Amino acid sequence: MNKDFETRWCKFCIDNTKQEIVFIPEMATYKRRRKFVCTVCKKSSWMQGKRPSAESVY
Numbered sequence: 001m002n003k004d005f006e007t008r009w010c011k012f013c014i015d016n017t018k019q020e021i022v023f024i025p026e027m028a029t030y031k032r033r034r035k036f037v038c039t040v041c042k043k044s045s046w047m048q049g050k051r052p053s054a055e056s057v058y
């Protein structure tokens, strides 16, 4: 089984880090929260999935 990783903002590292998605709801829509574990600090957090165009980086 492949692990899913996403680069997300980590509030503990205060940086964008590679985070493993450890929990995805059965209905994996962007409105549902997913559980991420930061590969840097190993802390987990719940975040919503990325929306199609709302998270652009300036």
Ligand SMILES: [Zn+2]
Residues within 6 Å of the ligand: 010, 011, 012, 013, 014, 017, 038, 039, 040, 041, 042, 043
């Ligand atoms: Zn972190």
